[in-house]
Amino acid sequence: MARPEGEREIIARIRQAAGSSGDLLLGIGDDCAVYKTPPDRVSLVTTDTMVEGVHFDLAWHPPLELGRKAASVNISDIAAMGGLPRFALLSLALAPAFDGRWLDAFMVGFLAVLAEHGVALIGGDTVQSGHESVLAVTVLGEMAEAELVTRKGARPGDVVLVSGFLGEAAAGLALCRLGLAHEPDWQTLVAAHLDPVPQVALGRALAVSGLVYAMQDLSDGLATDLAHVCTESGVGALVMADKIPLSPVLRQAAEICGQSPLDWALSGGEDYQLLFTVGEQQVAELCTLVREQTGRELFAVGRIIEGQGVFLEEAGQRREISYRGYEHFR
Ligand SMILES: [Mg+2]
Known part of the structure; x- marks a missing residue:
């Protein structure tokens, strides 16, 4: 089935829109992104997948808000440990019905949330899916090890x-x-x-x-x-x-x-x-x-x-x- 836009164009748009950061040595465009790990800090990694028809419905979810939500739900997992979100990766498996305008609006929302939190988009992937679209996001964060809060520390009386x-x-x-x-x-x-x-x-x-x-x-x-x-x-x-x-x-x-x-x-x-x-x-x-x-x-x-x-x-x-x-x- 013909796609309205090729993968290279999509990556070019994403690359153009992606932010940067002082610790980032290489962003989108090489085989891997490369970033410096600050000394005495721990890295946090989280990923979340949203499937059309299961986690979102295009009948009422506008692309800009969906882009925002795809970023926010992942950043929320970094917040849940007390961490500072730093970098994000975005993988899109898009149904044939998606067009460039939909993707532009999605990216505007996604990148706006990253910018609000000082997060740089450093990579990702785009593929064509069969019927439903799938949005997968990974966010990397960091914090001092001593400040880490896990699910494990609750004690009777708390x-x-x-x-x-x-x-x-x-x-x-x-x-x-x-x-x-x-x-x-x-x-x-x-x-x-x-x-x-x-x-x-x-x-x-x-x-x-x-x-x-x-x-x-x-x-x-x-x-x-x-x-x-x-x-x-x-x-x-x-x-x-x-x-x-x-x-x-x-x-x-x-x-x-x-x-x-x-x-x-x-x-x-x-x-x-x-x-x-x-x-x-x-x-x-x-x-x-x-x-x-x-x-x-x-x-x-x-x-x-x-x-x-x-x-x-x-x-x-x-x-x-x-x-x-x-x-x-x-
Ligand atoms: Mg969580």
């Missing part, structure tokens, strides 16, 4: 916190599916789905504080992501339903869609807020520090407990919610 409203992206997706994406009332929720914001500055502040024991980003919903932290740390968790931050507009959308706002928060996924644990005695100190440095409020939603499993306490009843979030192979 308070579990999240960095913002939950369920917003799931509500946005539901509204897009109902054809309500353009209604002014729902723009915050729709934007949360189409164009999520990676929490890099907050992740750095939390890591540098030295007060956070375990952290990850909320990609699959609180139920599943907290279960990951608990499994890696060898502990359990108890979440209080009435402490989960739900915005007024989310509650309104839930009524329109006939959904539970709490289910969206627990199982919806793609919020890309940060989830982390802090010693009980340090919560107030951390909240003050974060408010001063980033202007952000933090929300305590529960507690780490002995044993295993994630439990939700709602109206005096306890039920297990471990891994009840979005799961790809369910």
Whole structure:
């Protein structure tokens, strides 16, 4: 099948648009990119794949916002360790229907997010796919080893916190599916789905504080992501339903869609807020520090407990919610 544009033209566009960085010795154009590794720092590497029809729907996802999201969801994984994103690689397997204008808009969005975070595009690949398009992004980051925050450090007694409203992206997706994406009332929720914001500055502040024991980003919903932290740390968790931050507009959308706002928060996924644990005695100190440095409020939603499993306490009843979030192979 004829493609409207050859691979060389696509690479030329990407190369022209790619940024640079002081540590980058060779970017796009040779067999490998080459960058200097700063001494006394560790490198972080993460990759994520988005498949048309599974992770995005072209019926309502404009190319610019999709480009932004492809960059943001990967940068979010660097933020989840407290790292600084530096370089990105982009591999596109494009369905025959894609044209140059679509790709230009996608690249404008992708590169805008990289620029917002000082990330240089250093390589990638383009191939033709059969029917669905596949977007694969790799992001490299760096940080001081001593500041690294993994999923592993949660201890019984720790308070579990999240960095913002939950369920917003799931509500946005539901509204897009109902054809309500353009209604002014729902723009915050729709934007949360189409164009999520990676929490890099907050992740750095939390890591540098030295007060956070375990952290990850909320990609699959609180139920599943907290279960990951608990499994890696060898502990359990108890979440209080009435402490989960739900915005007024989310509650309104839930009524329109006939959904539970709490289910969206627990199982919806793609919020890309940060989830982390802090010693009980340090919560107030951390909240003050974060408010001063980033202007952000933090929300305590529960507690780490002995044993295993994630439990939700709602109206005096306890039920297990471990891994009840979005799961790809369910
Ligand atoms: Mg993650």
